[in-house]
Amino acid sequence: VTPNGDADVARARSGDQAAFGRLVERRWTRLVRLARSIVGDLDAEDVAQDACLACWRKLSQLADPARFDSWLMRIVFTRAVRRARWQRLRSAFVVRSFISWDPASAGLDRG
Amino acid sequence: MHQPHDFDDVFCNWAGRPPATSATDAARAVVARLQAAGGRRQAAVRLSPAWATLLAAVLLLVAGTASFIRSLPPVAGLRTGVATGLGVPNAAAALGAPLKTGGPTMVPARDADVVLWLDEGTPVYVFLPGDGQAMR
Numbered sequence: 001v002t003p004n005g006d007a008d009v010a011r012a013r014s015g016d017q018a019a020f021g022r023l024v025e026r027r028w029t030r031l032v033r034l035a036r037s038i039v040g041d042l043d044a045e046d047v048a049q050d051a052c053l054a055c056w057r058k059l060s061q062l063a064d065p066a067r068f069d070s071w072l073m074r075i076v077f078t079r080a081v082r083r084a085r086w087q088r089l090r091s092a093f094v095v096r097s098f099i100s101w102d103p104a105s106a107g108l109d110r111g
Numbered sequence: 112m113h114q115p116h117d118f119d120d121v122f123c124n125w126a127g128r129p130p131a132t133s134a135t136d137a138a139r140a141v142v143a144r145l146q147a148a149g150g151r152r153q154a155a156v157r158l159s160p161a162w163a164t165l166l167a168a169v170l171l172l173v174a175g176t177a178s179f180i181r182s183l184p185p186v187a188g189l190r191t192g193v194a195t196g197l198g199v200p201n202a203a204a205a206l207g208a209p210l211k212t213g214g215p216t217m218v219p220a221r222d223a224d225v226v227l228w229l230d231e232g233t234p235v236y237v238f239l240p241g242d243g244q245a246m247r
Contacts, residue, residue: 017145025138032130037122045132052141053148 009065012056020059024052027069031076038080039087047083051076 011019024031031051036044055075062071130137 021138021142025134028134037126
């Protein structure tokens with residue numbers, strides 16, 4: 001049992017996917033809230049899921065299992081910030097395309 | 112006009128709402144994606160003979176191309192003992208310019224097939240020596 005009382009962290013580290021699922025289940029609401037505060041409603045749960053998958057892949061790199069919570073939240077934060085940057089870039093591109101869009105060349109300028 | 116503390120309250124209420132997907136469903140989805148990722152790894156292992164075939168085909172193609180290039184006849188137009196410009200911009204001018212020594216330049220070619228004359232890294236002449244020495 002790890003110092004924070006979460007034996008599932010140790011089980012997940014040894015490859016137990018069900019244990020990892022329980023870890024996600026207990027933290028899901030907090031993960032989504034953090035992601036939502038950064039990327040908004042639409043992408044929050046997607047970001048949280050991606051972060052959980054990344055967490056599973058990097059679980060062997062977790063030095064101190066007692067700090068699993070903060071480690072997972074940091075992964076969510078990093079992924080959310082990255083997604084927010086992408087959203088900003090995408091919206092800037094869309095706005096620029098809209099500004100440079102010419103209705104006449106598109107055949108929509110009919111009076 | 113919105114006051115800062117109003118914004119904080121609204122933001123906390125908005126961000127603190129429960130997720131649309133329940134925790135149980137989310138955990139189940141994450142585990143399903145983990146299992147799917149594991150399945151993809153197994154499929155990739157099963158495809159490995161195909162990758163080996165593709166790699167062998169690429170190697171054969173490379174070896175065939177190299178063999179074909181080596182079998183091509185030498186470039187026509189170059190004759191033994193003739194200085195030839197390489198087509199670089201400075202080479203044409205340098206070929207027509209007299210050498211500072213005034214006389215012919217003798218280059219000990221020994222048993223070389225080709226002697227390249229470089230001027231600050233730019234190829235100026237190509238000598239194809241005939242009898243052990245090249246002359247411009």
